[in-house]
Amino acid sequence: MKTIGIIGGMGALATADLFYKIINETKASKDGENIPLIIDNNTQIPDRTEFILGNGENPLPELIKSAKRLKNSGCELIVLACNTAHFFADEIIKQVDIQILHIAKNTINVVNHKFKNVKKVAVIATTATKKTGIYDKELIKFGFESVYIDDIMQNDIMSCIYDGAKAGKITEYLPKFESILNRIKADIYIAACTEIPLFLPYLENKFNFIDPTLELAKEIIKYSRDIKII
DSSP states (O other), X not given: OOOEEEEEOSSHHHHHHHHHHHHHHHOOSSGGGSOOEEEEEOTTSOOHHHHHTTSSOOOHHHHHHHHHHHHHTTOSEEEESOXXXXXXXXXXXXHHOOEEOOXXXXXXXXXXXXXXXXXXXXXXXXXXXXXXXXXXXXXXXXTOEEOOOOHHXXXXXXXXXXXIITTTOHHHHHHHHHHHHHHOXXXXXXXXXXXXXXXXXXXXXXXXXXXXXXXXXXXXXXHHTTOOOO
């Protein structure tokens, strides 16, 4: 099996969530059936959203350091346990010469294969992810409509991510998160920040969510086992 590298620490709970989902989806009956993983939990990577919005330090140098560590450790593919960090994916590939399994491209491929009758898709993400269009560009390619989210709702989403999930206060911020979703009318919702899936186990089933972290975990397993990726 191929060794996969994970650039984590953006944040730590989101990294743990990806790790858990890889293990859970592998369904191994013994240790040796689990896929080889190396996690670089680099908590010193500057905040991606702050930089993209013009308020913070460039996270690219630390992302490059992590990618090089993983490549030098024998990883044949790396993934980023942060949606917003994919804004830097092309530059990481260029500087480190390693393949990245792109979370947004993978997710929209899944949506296109599984939801042929879906039209309106709500991307629940950080302000920076929304600004860069990481998901919207892929949705447009396949003819989906990205549902508009106004500034008030977006600010509330950011509060749920930073004050809620990143601070380990999922249940405290769950009512606020549900209130946001009730104001967004969509056929399906994409949990397009790696903190957002932490809310999903607590939600009512009326919200049809796609979890990019879960879909990424499935593709990581396929790649490691040399199974064709869609």
